[in-house]
Amino acid sequence: MDKIDFTGRVAIVTGAGGGLGRLHALALAARGAKVVVNDLGGSVDGSGGSASAAQKVVDEIRAAGGQALANGASVTDWDAVQAMVQQAMDAWGRVDIVVNNAGILRDKSFAKMELADFRLVLDVHLMGAVHLTKAVWPHMVAAKYGRILMTTSSTGLYGNFGQSNYGAAKMALVGLMQTLSIEGAKHDIRVNCLAPTAATRMTEGLLPPEVLDALRPEAVVPAMLVAVSEQAPSRMIFAAGAGTYEAAHVTLTRGVHLGVTPDTPERLLAALPRMADRSGETVPQSGAEQGSNEVRQALAARR
Structure with a gap:
């Protein structure tokens, strides 16, 4: 059985000040990666901000003997994201792994949703991932190595009431992954998606206590580790929750040929x-x- 080891690798994890992102950062560091812990430190809806959340995770990693740097950039800020990548390059000379995890919620039915809330969710989830991936891409091409993970969602794949903005953003990340996996193949840049089912502050109040207990965020982390490992596949949509791991696919039926006639x-x-x-x-x-x-x-x- 191959051992998953990140010794000598450098990772950037966004939204890593709490929840799944924190666990992703800790797990990568525990297996040898140097980690840039990025978090704006805002609330679930994206308001506010503080660098303290990222710094606390950095302190945890360092206390365990690992190497980490804190970064408080908003992933919606292209210049700040470029500076974050440069921070990693200046410190460690490379970026091997990106986990695009940052996200917010602005839930409402489509009829009641303000367009500003639709745009903001797209900006954080989709453009946030685009910004970081675009900033690291030339470094990965030069190194002939890269592992990029997009955080999609069952809402994007299958829909969920009151989350049209979130679902649109999350499915867009699947489309981004599909093309980047093709373009990155010749450079050994492997791109995957992860659709996690986990109890985090974003799901508090949405699920009963016994379900929340079953959906410990820790159960999602193994899928992340596989998806960004040296042995990772590419173009896979990992689904994970409660210790169960699945693969989701966008499929095409054989269809029927009917020609083009008036009827x-x-x-x-x-x-x-x-x-x-x-x-x-x-x-x-x-x-x-x-x-x-x-x-x-x-x-x-x-x-």
Whole structure:
């Protein structure tokens, strides 16, 4: 069995002042990584800020014999994120691992949600991950090595009432991962997603006590460690909670070829059960595979 070891590696974990991010940072440090602990120190809705949260985690890591630096940048601030990456480069000369974990909630039904709250959630979750990934990308390309983890969510994958902004941001991270895993492959930059189910301050008040007890955040951490390890796969959506680990996929059914005639809309309506039949579905490895499937069936129908 391969040992997961991060000795000599440098990691940046965002939103690491508490909850899952803190546990991610501690676990990486415990296995030898030098860690930049980033946290704005704000509340769940993103308001406020204090560097003390990140510093406390740094103190924990150092007390255990590890190496860590605190950073209080907002991931929405491109210049501050670039400076954070430079902080890691100045201290340790490299960045091998990124865990994009920072996030906020502004939950309301779509009808009642202010557009400002929609934009802010997208800005933190999606653009925050874009900023950090963009800042580290040239360093990983130069090193011919990188491990990047996006934190997605079951809400993004499957939906949840009152979280249209959060779900949109989280599914967008899956799309970002899909393309970056392709572009990074030749540089050994592996990009994955993690959909955690865990009891954190974001879930307090949403779940009953016995469920919260089962969903200890510690149970998610093994999936993170695998996803950013030297042995990591790429382009995988890890799902984890309560000690159970799954893989989620974006799939494509075989579909039906109907051609294009005046009554195609009606025939398609009648054919929906066949179109959606999941037997023989595939997991496309690029967007081109959808078009290939469609053209293949069209050409076959002409023969």
